[in-house]
Amino acid sequence: MTADLTDLLADARIVPVLTVPDPTTAAPLARALSAGGARCAEVTFRTPSAEQVVKAMAAQGDLAVGAGTVLTAEQAERAVAAGARFVVSPGLDHEVVARCRELGVPVVPGVATATEVMGALRAGLDTVKLFPAEPLGGRAMLRALAAPFPGVRFMPTGGIDAAGLPGYLAEPSVLAVGGSWMATPALLASGDYAEIRRLTAEAVERSMRWPT
Template identity: 75%
Template sequence: MTTDPISGLLGSRILPVLTVPSEATAAPLADALMRGGAQAAEVTFRTPSAERVLKAMTAHGGLAVGAGTVLTPEQAERAVAAGARFVVSPGFDAEVVARCRELGVPVVPGIATAGELMCAVRARLDTVKLFPAEPLGGTSMLQALAAPFPRMRFVPTGGIGPAHLPAYLAHPAVLAVGGSWMATAGHLERGEYEEIRRLTADAVDRGRT
């Protein structure tokens, strides 16, 4: 398999997954995440403002900001043009993987089955997103999939909260854990940036243990 720089981008082992409705919140959000110790964040392509949020958070500096919920090669192009340092997809799509390679950015496609993992191996990928991790069976599913693919690294995401972190982070195949609990839509609506900082710091501390 080829080695990509995604491990360097996810050094804190915690990946906040962000659905941000307005670019006006981008700078204070990025600041709160950085003060909490996050090194990377994923901005999902679920809102009309996603590209503007990516640009604003990238311009703020200090975070490796990637694009999530990327479904098509065209979205990957738009994400990279907006400054995305990496691309995350909810499922495996060979065209998205190929376009990201052409664009020179790491890509982490989602997988939910052994068959999809074999597609990732064939595509010479090192890292995949286990999604949706908790509905699939949590760490039991992770263990079952990791065993036949000992060189693959996983970023479990989906239904994960603080209580789940220790078990996921203890698994040697887990590169990082993604989650949205650190910065929810409610936090952003209420301007609770100190709470975002606190939740992020707690998650990052768990990642260090």
């Protein structure tokens, strides 16, 4: 990972993970997240409109917008063309990593085992996404993986909620935490951007208690 994104994630400490079916909600969503103090966001490529959402959110200019759930090199290309500043994958795919390198964009692959962490290290990466963090065993699993890899920083994501955020941020190996509770599909569907802003601000305030 490039130093600029490492610094961004270290400062942000939280990464809102967004699944946005309707691209018309992208701009007000970006404004609500920014108003809540978020510095970056991850738009998952789980919907047909993901590229439009990345483009619309990036155009707001206040957030570093990345693409998540990137499964193929072709998706990585489309994400970067839409304006994604970083790429996140649920697993370690060496074609995705290689294409991101060619495109000059940082990539954070998902890992669930020590073997995958070793694969990421061999690929020259020292920041990985522990996914799905809670189903894998939560903080106990994080500590078990971090112990033999002291130079690796983790971005745990998957099943983490507001109550669990402080515990993860207290772990020395954690660079940032990804979570979807700040902008759930239900909040997006109802257009409750005030609540999205409130939840984001609450998460940001909590994250400031646990600097890197």
